[in-house]
Amino acid sequence: AQKITQTQPGMFVQEKEAVTLDCTYDTSDQSYGLFWYKQPSSGEMIFLIYQGSYDEQNATEGRYSLNFQKARKSANLVISASQLGDSAMYFCAMREGDWSNFGNEKLTFGTGTRLTIIP
């Protein structure tokens, strides 16, 4: 089974609108972290936001917020007031905390969503 699933290969959004990028995850661990990264056309990986499995509040970082629904195992990224510079690939990723299973420390990525902001 896929650990991270991003079901939207591509999205087109009008500038200044809000956008939600979907991410569901699969883990049996109690401790895990969920991360979103942005990859613009220049190629670098830019960290956006983090949500821990024990965090009761949804994470927020400026225009980015994470809609964390633990029971549904979803961690959707919400970008408010989208800008042209938000056009990029967006990756959801997870690190798991089961220390008895070596290798869970690695970050596992979804396949990404290509977001295009339309002026």
Add this chain to the structure above:
Amino acid sequence: NAGVMQNPRHLVRRRGQEARLRCSPMKGHSHVYWYRQLPEEGLKFMVYLQKENIIDESGMPKERFSAEFPKEGPSILRIQQVVRGDSAAYFCASSLSGSWNEKLFFGSGTQLSVL
């Protein structure tokens, strides 16, 4: 405070040659991860190293690929006898610890092109 440094940024090799990719983690970070990204795909885990030790190489092809992270110096990903299918972007990331609640910092990647 320099971030994760990868070099070269672009590397061109002919089939059969060797490719050596270097990664200097952030200062104080002893955990290094290598990922490969094919065009229009996500990042695939290759190998996880701590100083002088390979912790997890489950994503590494069994042949031609090797990685090291010596006590002194950068981490090296080596690809011997490269083939066209090795053409990809290779990213290195580092973290302070292997904890699940810690983010990974990524380098800018090395774009390997095999002619």
